[in-house]
Amino acid sequence: MTHALHHVxxxxxxxxxxxxxxxxxxxxxxxxxxxxLWQALGLAAGxxxxxxxxxxxxxxxxxxxxxxxxxxxxxxxxxxxxTALSLAHLVAVVVGLALAARLLVGAVASVSGTxxxxxxxxxxxxxxxxxxxxxxxxxxxxxxxxAAYCVPGRHPRVVISTATxxxxxxxxxxxxxxxxxxxxxxxxxxxxxxxxxxxxxxxNSRLLAEAARAVAMLVEMRADDRALARHRPExxxxxxxxxxxxxxxxxxxxxxxxxxxxxxxxxxxxxxxPLSAGVRALLVVTAALLALTPASLxxxxx
Amino acid sequence: MRNLGALERAVMDVLWARATPxxxxxxxxxxxxxxxxxxxxxxxLDRLARKDFVRRERGEDxxxxxxxxAASRETFVAELMLxxxxxAGDRDAALVHxxxxxxxxxxxxxxxxxxxxxxxxxxxxx
Numbered sequence: 137m138t139h140a141l142h143h144v145x146x147x148x149x150x151x152x153x154x155x156x157x158x159x160x161x162x163x164x165x166x167x168x169x170x171x172x173l174w175q176a177l178g179l180a181a182g183x184x185x186x187x188x189x190x191x192x193x194x195x196x197x198x199x200x201x202x203x204x205x206x207x208x209x210x211x212x213x214x215x216x217x218x219t220a221l222s223l224a225h226l227v228a229v230v231v232g233l234a235l236a237a238r239l240l241v242g243a244v245a246s247v248s249g250t251x252x253x254x255x256x257x258x259x260x261x262x263x264x265x266x267x268x269x270x271x272x273x274x275x276x277x278x279x280x281x282x283a284a285y286c287v288p289g290r291h292p293r294v295v296i297s298t299a300t301x302x303x304x305x306x307x308x309x310x311x312x313x314x315x316x317x318x319x320x321x322x323x324x325x326x327x328x329x330x331x332x333x334x335x336x337x338x339x340n341s342r343l344l345a346e347a348a349r350a351v352a353m354l355v356e357m358r359a360d361d362r363a364l365a366r367h368r369p370e371x372x373x374x375x376x377x378x379x380x381x382x383x384x385x386x387x388x389x390x391x392x393x394x395x396x397x398x399x400x401x402x403x404x405x406x407x408x409x410p411l412s413a414g415v416r417a418l419l420v421v422t423a424a425l426l427a428l429t430p431a432s433l434x435x436x437x438x
Numbered sequence: 439m440r441n442l443g444a445l446e447r448a449v450m451d452v453l454w455a456r457a458t459p460x461x462x463x464x465x466x467x468x469x470x471x472x473x474x475x476x477x478x479x480x481x482x483l484d485r486l487a488r489k490d491f492v493r494r495e496r497g498e499d500x501x502x503x504x505x506x507x508a509a510s511r512e513t514f515v516a517e518l519m520l521x522x523x524x525x526a527g528d529r530d531a532a533l534v535h536x537x538x539x540x541x542x543x544x545x546x547x548x549x550x551x552x553x554x555x556x557x558x559x560x561x562x563x564x
Contacts, residue, residue, distance in 0.1 A: 253521065257533065259489045260518045262443040263450050264511075278515070283522050284536035295522075312536050319534040328534075355534075379536065 139191040139200070139433050143184040146430050150181035154343050158350035164403055166411040167358040169419045171327055174351050176423035178330045183430040186239065189232030191433070193225045200435040243333045257287055261295065268296075270313060273320075276301065282379055284312050292320030308375035311367035318362030324355045353396055360400060369404040376401050442482065448472060449482050450491065454511050459495060459504035 154177070157163065163170030187201050194204035197220070208229065211217045217226070265275035271294075277283075279297035287293045294316040296309070304312065319325075331348040338344055363372055376397055411419075452468040453460060460468075462480050469479065483505050486492035490508055497504045522533065 257521050285533045324534055
């Protein structure tokens with residue numbers, strides 16, 4: 137049962153760290169390391185959740201989940217499964233496997249839905265997008281709304297709307313393109329994916345919603361940082377302020393910038409203070425431990 | 439790929455400009471300034487049909503295929519816009535944005551534009 141206990145403790149640790157981590161401001165100083173930590177947290181929580189019931193059910197074998205599964209299969213084949221496991225243990229295994237299968241099916245459906253939407257979007261862009269002088273990977277679409285986004289994939293496309301071009305000056309536009317290319321090149325869609333999948337599995341979880349929001353924010357900040365390599369922070373901040381619904385485009389223009397945009401603008405306009413190398417190293421080690429603990433429990437004897 | 443895309447765009451423009459279904463030959467004629475090969479246009483029309491941008495129907499003689507745009511340009515723009523604004527109804531983010539900018543009325547106008555069109559077929563049938 138020690139394995140099952142470990143998984144419960146791990147889940148509790150993950151759940152307890154989401155709130156504080158999401159509300160802290162220090163991750164904003166080094167978004168990349170913070171994103172690594174979030175990935176490890178998500179992985180650890182996912183693995184522990186899936187492994188918990190299996191670990192309970194397979195505890196009589198006294199091995200990790202993976203070798204114990206192999207032993208179970210061998211026992212089933214030999215027709216002596218009830219000598220190895222009690223009915224209660226078997227129920228736990230079956231429910232655990234069913235849960236894992238459901239999660240997997242949901243994940244596959246979610247990913248294929250996203251890929252289908254992207255394919256459709258790319259087709260629409262072929263019809264409606266125009267080439268621009270801003271780069272081979274940039275398409276212009278005639279939309280009345282300010283929009284700038286990237287279609288991720290192996291051949292990523294950055295798309296801007298005609299309204300965006302009207303709204304931004306040349307420098308701001310180039311800064312926005314740099315931001316979008318950072319999303320594309322660092323595959324931020326894949327960083328967001330695990331949290332999308334977890335949220336899909338548990339749509340009503342406030343904790344997961346909070347985690348997904350924090351990760352989305354960090355991804356934006358990371359892309360902002362990449363854009364800052366070539367562009368001035370004031371330029372990017374100006375572009376951001378043009379964009380939100382209360383910006384110069386919006387009728388009335390009274391709506392305040394969203395919390396996220398405000399935070400990003402404020403962050404851009406204050407001097408950068410990345411975390412020290414020591415702290416970052418510590419965070420990387422923490423992330424590795426977080427991810428490896430439940431993973432090792434899958435194979436180590438209990 | 440880029441050239442094929444340009445041709446797809448040109449073919450759609452031809453179909454949008456015509457009020458009635460057109461044969462491959464007619465599309466080739468309308469594209470005279472590009473001087474495309476008959477088979478190339480046929481390939482492009484097939485591709486467009488696979489993507490549900492174009493519908494294929496038998497002509498009056500019952501043998502030749504005729505092609506017609508599956509929806510107006512505006513409908514496709516509206517569909518694109520819905521995806522851009524993330525209003526298509528799926529939670530799974532297919533695109534990564536610079537910043538969200540959605541005004542409520544805009545979203546309503548778009549939804550109306552999409553639901554008003556009786557000819558429109560759901561894009562995700564396969």
